[in-house]
Amino acid sequence: MTSPAPSAMRPDSAERRQRWRTHFEESILPPLVALAIAAVVGDILILIFGEAPGEVYRLLLEGTWGNAYGFGQVIYKATTLTFTGLAVAVGIRAGLFNIGAESQLAAGGFLAAVIGLAMPAGTPGIIAIVVCLLAAAAGGGAVGAIPGVLKARFGASEVIVTIMLNFIVLALLNYVVAAHIHVAETLHTPEMRVGAMPRLADMSSVFAGSAANTTFLFALAAAAIVWWYLFRTRAGYELRAVGLQPDAAEYGGVRVGSVWAKTMIVSGALAGLGGVNYVLGYKHYYEEGFAAGSGFLGIAVALVGRNHPVGVVIASLLFATLSQGALAVNALVPKQMVDVLTAVVIIAVATAVPEVRRALAASRRSAGTGSRGQGTGQVEGTISNPGPSSQFPVPGSQLSSGSPS
């Protein structure tokens, strides 16, 4: 039992199970810790305001998942957040921080609304919707392309460029709408005649009166496609390789710059598609400020969802619940409490990730030296172990099962 050999030759399945457990712990623990911290902060804020936390949380749940309208609104808000969350997640997988989801979302919605407006009234619905979807993706993708190309070409920080572009694009859209195509006395474009997405409420009473619409199904499909792209295609593999170690990827024959540019375009297009939810599914026009922070919330969604499409969908439901629930409890406590909680969750996850990883690594190291024969599978720090050791995070091992960066 003192020799490392037996564990090194242990069947693959045990090692794989261990690796899965590691990934599970690494992915699930930080968000759970963060939510616990947020709950405590929420309690404190509620108590400061002189209300009972239990009552507020009960109202919050009742106003969201407890009735048809609230549930539908959660689905509606989760739709946009899924798109922006996916946008941010795809970027982070490639090592890029897309903070521009806010303006990409707006640009996507704007282009969809304008193209929808330009199409003749007789256009078949299906064609109109497809064209508008393409327009939304193109609008967001175009805005995403700028930081992507600047990063690839000049090494310009995509963080700064996307932040600055948010201001530029929103000001530009503001100008175009205000100066050229708004309906008098409002800040929105005229209503489109074609291309409306059917409301879910028209199909089932489960969504009574809410803004939830079929875009939600597109969001789920987008999550599935992103998963397939990231984990089942060569391009996705390259993308993640660049995210983990750009120099190594370059050495391995990946053209890092072109992956960066491509990823930012995909990321922007995903965010842009989020605009469809509002424009095609809800109001049928572009209105200034419709994004209302959904782009920034996408960062929280991606982070809590650990940059995994499934996690993103779950996290978007969570933040949609918070955002809709805030309205339900506004009579008791200011709805801004949710903004505070969102920020707390982000900070806590960001802080917990390195901590949890380090704690897990430490516990595994001690487990590895103490009970080697107990089937821990992976042995760290032993030279004779040919398998990937988690003491040195080998990109390959993380690539195969998609651990968040």
Next chain:
Amino acid sequence: MIAFLIQTLRIAVPYLFAAAGGILSERAGIIALTLEGFMLTGAFCAALGSYYSGSPWVGIVAGMAGGLLAALLHALATIRYRADQVVVGIAMNLLAVGVTRFFLRLAFDSSSNSPRVPGFGGSETGNAAFASLFNPLVWLGILTMAGVAWLLYRTPFGLRVRAAGEKPEAALSVGVPVKRVRWWAVALSGMCAALAGSYLALDQHQFTDGMTAGRGFIALAAVIFGKWDPKRVTIACLLFAAAETMQIRLQALQLVPSQFVEMIPYALTIVALAGVVGRAAQPAALGKAVD
């Protein structure tokens, strides 16, 4: 002409404060995405302090304390716990928006603005432009930027700050307590940015929701456009402020849509990053955590 210069100066003051903080933080290796949040926190705390004490000076101290508190939280997450600076930075800005709104409702039962608070200068004297010359914060803003330049280039602390931002490993190996230096730099940057916010609140004699309106990011733009050098950053701040002043003065003429003038700082920053007018090279260890 003199009115134009004074107005430019008035607009430039918050940029100077915040950008001074931004330089300190970024030169120490901590990304200054948080300036906006620190400013907003400072503005709110300054209004709060001034309201309850009746003295704008107490407001300034309260504002700085608020900015310091926010900065310490940022430092705790990014330096002590090595969390990603960009992620936490974005969250700090969200937090500032949320917290100020929450406590605005708690303290003043309003979702938009505080009541009128004692401040500096302003409408009593009639000539607003001239009154700002008697606003101590205007002068402090100019001094702060000069102070940061002196600190960075003429003191041991400044040397350590620059080492922490350029080559933290090398600094560590010769015994510079890199983490502590970064804590100090972030704390100072929080207080500087908070002064920018305090200036806004005390100049307008009230706090309004989201009153910083992206000025923290303009300051960050100035830091980048000025290549992290106090002298150039000062020029960038004045340049951005002059453009704004011009826009306000020419508004009636409708020569250029105001939205295009708004874009100037951001567009220039992107151009600077792309290296069209000499590459902007950031501190080498910017954004990198240290063990």
